[in-house]
Amino acid sequence: MRLLPSFSAGLAWALLSVVLGMELSLQESLLLKSLGLSTRPSPKTPVPVPSVLWRIFQKRKTLPSTNKDLADGCRVEEFNVPGNIIRVFTDQGHFIHNGQPQRLLCLQKRLYFNLSVLEESERLTMAQLEIKFSQNSYHASSQGQVFELRLYQTFQMSLRGMSSHEHGRELLVEQSFAQLHKSLLFNLSGVAKGWRTQSRNLGLILEISVSGGDDAAAPRTGRLQSLCTSIDSFVDTSLLVVTLSPQQCKASRRRRSAHYTPVTPSNLCKPRRLYISFSDVGWENWIIAPQGYMANYCLGECPFPLTAELNSTNHAILQTMVHSLDPEGTPQPCCVPVRLSPISILYYDNNDNVVLRHYEDMVVDECGCR
Ligand SMILES: *[C@@H]1O[C@H](CO)[C@@H](O)[C@H](O)[C@H]1NC(C)=O
Ligand SMILES: *[C@@H]1O[C@H](CO)[C@@H](O)[C@H](O)[C@H]1NC(C)=O
Ligand SMILES: *[C@@H]1O[C@H](CO)[C@@H](O)[C@H](O)[C@H]1NC(C)=O
Numbered sequence: 001m002r003l004l005p006s007f008s009a010g011l012a013w014a015l016l017s018v019v020l021g022m023e024l025s026l027q028e029s030l031l032l033k034s035l036g037l038s039t040r041p042s043p044k045t046p047v048p049v050p051s052v053l054w055r056i057f058q059k060r061k062t063l064p065s066t067n068k069d070l071a072d073g074c075r076v077e078e079f080n081v082p083g084n085i086i087r088v089f090t091d092q093g094h095f096i097h098n099g100q101p102q103r104l105l106c107l108q109k110r111l112y113f114n115l116s117v118l119e120e121s122e123r124l125t126m127a128q129l130e131i132k133f134s135q136n137s138y139h140a141s142s143q144g145q146v147f148e149l150r151l152y153q154t155f156q157m158s159l160r161g162m163s164s165h166e167h168g169r170e171l172l173v174e175q176s177f178a179q180l181h182k183s184l185l186f187n188l189s190g191v192a193k194g195w196r197t198q199s200r201n202l203g204l205i206l207e208i209s210v211s212g213g214d215d216a217a218a219p220r221t222g223r224l225q226s227l228c229t230s231i232d233s234f235v236d237t238s239l240l241v242v243t244l245s246p247q248q249c250k251a252s253r254r255r256r257s258a259h260y261t262p263v264t265p266s267n268l269c270k271p272r273r274l275y276i277s278f279s280d281v282g283w284e285n286w287i288i289a290p291q292g293y294m295a296n297y298c299l300g301e302c303p304f305p306l307t308a309e310l311n312s313t314n315h316a317i318l319q320t321m322v323h324s325l326d327p328e329g330t331p332q333p334c335c336v337p338v339r340l341s342p343i344s345i346l347y348y349d350n351n352d353n354v355v356l357r358h359y360e361d362m363v364v365d366e367c368g369c370r
Contacts, residue, residue, distance in 0.1 A: 028281070035345070035359070036085075036119075036245060041286040043348035049288055050088045050238065052078075053346060053356045057289060060344045060358075074358075076242050081125040083242035084358040087349070089113040091237040093203055105209045106147075106228035110154075112203035113239040115195055117349050122243035127192035131184045131206070131237045146176045148209050149184070153191055154202040169205060192241060206237070269300035269310055269335030271367050288346040288354070295363055302333040302369030311338050311368030320369075337361075338368035 032040055056078055076083045093110035111129075118124065129151075156168030173186055195201035210228055277292035278284055284291070304324035306312045312320075316333035323330045340361040349355050 031281075036247070036357070037349075039350065040283070041348055041350045043286055043352050045352055046348050047090055047352060047354065049346065049354050050240075052240065053086060053088060053354055056086065057344055057346050057356055061290070074244060076126075079126055079128075079242060081242055082123070083125045083244045085122065085243045085245055086356040087117070087241045087243075088354045089115065089239040089241060089351075090353060091239070096205070104211060104228060105207060107206070107208040109206045109237075110203055111206055111237050112201075113192075114351055115192065115201060115241070117351055117353065118196065118241070118243060119245065121247065122245050124189070124193050124196060124241060124243050126240075126242040127188045128240045129186040129188045129204075129237060130240065131186075133182055145210050146178055148207075148211055149173070149175050149177065150207045150209075151186065152205040152207075154205055156202070172204070188239065192239070267300045269298065269302050269367050269369050271296045271337075271364050272299050286348045288348065290343070290345070293343055293363065297364055298335045298337050298367035300335045300367070302335055306333075306369055311366060313368075313370055316369045333369040335367055336370050337364040337366070338370070339364075339366040341365050 028040065032038070056076075059078075074082060074084050076086060090113075091111050092114060093112040096108045096110055131149075150171060151173040152169040153172050154169050172188075172191065191204075274295050274297050275292055276295045278287045279291060302310060302312065302316065302320060304320040306317050306320050312333065319330060319333050323332050341363045342358060342360045343362040344356055344358050346354065346356050
C-alpha cells in the first residue's frame with residue numbers, strides 16, 4: 001500500500017480539484033488505487049444491499065471511536081474469521097429444463113458465482129452459500145413427505161439438456177427437510193478456494209425434490225406434484241465471501257506525515273475538520289454508504305516550548321529547542337496525525353456485487369508534533 005500515506009491528502013486534493021474545476025483523472029486513479037480498485041466501478045443493474053452487509057456496516061459505524069481503535073480491522077467478528085473485505089456475489093446460473101426427471105424433481109438449477117474480481121493477493125477465509133425462498137416455510141411433513149436438497153459441484157461442461165447426468169459432478173450436500181425455511185446456509189469455503197486454484201469454476205447444480213409418504217403410487221404422485229409446484233416461488237441464491245487483503249492490514253498503525261498549506265503563527269498544531277463528500281468527487285453511483293465522512297487533517301505550529309497537549313516525542317522537544325536557537329538551520333517539528341481510526345465503505349464492484357470493505361487509518365483523531 002505505497003499510496004496510502006498520501007490518502008487523506010489525496011482526498012483533499014481531489015476535492016480541491018473539483019472546486020477549482022481541474023482535471024480529476026490522475027488524482028482519481030490514485031485514490032481508487034489506494035482503495036484497492038483499478039477502475040471506477042459503474043454498476044449496471046445494482047442489486048439491493050444484502051441485509052447482512054447493512055447490519056455489519058451499521059454496527060461498525062456506531063462503534064465509539066475508542067472501541068474502533070481496539071477492534072481488529074483485519075477480522076470479521078460477525079463470522080469470527082480473518083478478513084477485511086466481504087462480498088456478496090449474485091448467482092448468474094440458469095434453471096435447467098429437464099426432459100425426463102428420474103424422481104420428483106421440483107427444481108434443478110445451475111448456480112454460478114463469478115469470483116474473478118478477487119485479487120490474487122486476497123486470501124479467501126470464508127464462503128457461505130445462502131438459498132432463500134420467498135415464503136417463510138414450505139411444509140411437506142403432513143403425509144410423511146420430505147424435501148430433499150442436493151447440491152453438486154460441476155467438473156464438466158455438459159451439453160444443453162444433459163446436465164442431470166450423474167458423471168462430471170460431485171455431491172457436496174444432501175439434506176432432507178420436513179420444511180424449507182426462508183434461508184438455508186451452506187459452508188462452501190473449500191469449494192470456493194478450489195475455484196480459485198486448481199479447477200475451473202464450472203459452478204454448482206442445485207436440486208430440490210420431494211419424496212416419501214406412505215403408500216399407493218397414483219394419488220401420492222399428485223400430492224407430491226402439488227407440493228413441488230409450491231416451490232417455484234424459489235427466489236435467489238447468493239454467495240458471501242470474506243477475504244483478507246494483506247496490503248490494507250499491514251498499513252495499520254503506521255504514522256504518516258501531513259500535507260498542508262501555510263500557517264498563521266497563532267495556530268497551534270491540532271486536528272481540523274474536513275468533510276469528504278463522495279458525491280463531490282462523483283462517486284455517488286457506486287459508493288452505497290457512507291455518502292461522505294469526517295476525515296479531518298492536522299494543521300498548526302509546533303513552537304518552543306512544546307507542551308504536553310501537543311503529544312510530542314522527546315526528539316521533537318529537542319528539535320524545537322534547537323530551532324529556537326537556530327531558526328534558519330533547523331525547522332520546527334511537523335504537525336502530523338498521531339491517532340487515526342478506520343471506516344468501512346459499502347460499494348458496488350464492476351460485476352454489480354455488493355462489497356463491504358474495511359479501511360484502516362481513514363480519520364484523523366489526534367495530531368502531534370513529531
Ligand atoms: C467473470 O467476470 C469477468 C469480469 O469481471 C468477465 O471478464 C468474465 O467473462 C466473467 N466470467 C463469466 C464466465 O461470466
Ligand atoms: C467451513 O469449511 C472449512 C473446510 O472446507 C472449514 O475449515 C471451516 O472451519 C468451516 N467453517 C465453519 C464455520 O464451519
Ligand atoms: C494529544 O492527545 C490527547 C489525548 O491523548 C488529545 O486529547 C489531544 O487532543 C491531542 N492533541 C492534539 C494536538 O491532537
